[in-house]
Amino acid sequence: MVSDTLTEVQAVEKTDAEAPTAPAAEAPKPAEAAKPAEAAPAEKPVPAEKPAPAEPATKAEKPKAAARPKSTAKKTRTVELTLTVTGTAEGEWQADLVHGTQRVVSGLVIPAIAVAKAAKELHEDIAEGIESVLEAARDQHRTRMEELEAELARVKAQLAELSE
Structure with missing residues (x-):
């Protein structure tokens, strides 16, 4: 389309360049000189032709989106589930599950190892965050x-003194 318009503009420029120029104004003839100052019809400059508007697209050039038949497939339905996993510094974990606005599971106790495995399956960044919490809980334990163990050792020592 753009190349067609460009070709038309180039053709118009060629035609204007090749067109014979009007002869220079000649000296008035004696008969014409006697006439009263009558305005000679001034030659209007011929405006350069504007490029023709682009032709409408043919059927083959129309977007294919318009030619597609409507789909009979149903739109994919999304399901909103919110899983909230909370943990304490002591390593106790709980899960809550909400479907839309309805609470499905509340306060379900889950083992720390299950949380660690699930986090690894979901994403590396999630696993790193949960692993740092688990490591803090391990250190605390x-x-x-x-x-x-130190208290047990003291109690054993006290028991041994009483047994002698």
Whole structure:
């Protein structure tokens, strides 16, 4: 379409360039000089032809979207599910599931290992975030275990003194 318009403009420019120029105004003839100052018809400059508007697209050039038949398939229905997993520093995890506005599951206790596995399956960034929380919980449990082992050792020592 653009190349057609460009070709038409070039053709118009050629025609204007090749057109014979009007002869220079000649000196008035004696008979014409005697006439009163009658305005000679002034030659109007011929305006350059404007390129013709682009021709309407033929049937073959029309967008194919208009030619597509309507689809009989149903639109895909989306389902809104919201899963909220909450954890404590002690490593206790719970899950809540909401379907639309209806609560399906509330406060379901789930093991930390299940949360870690699910996070790895979902996305690496999610797994890293959850793993940092799990690691903090592990550290806390190790500390508590060491405290309990130290207390157990003291109780065993006290028991041994009483047995002697």
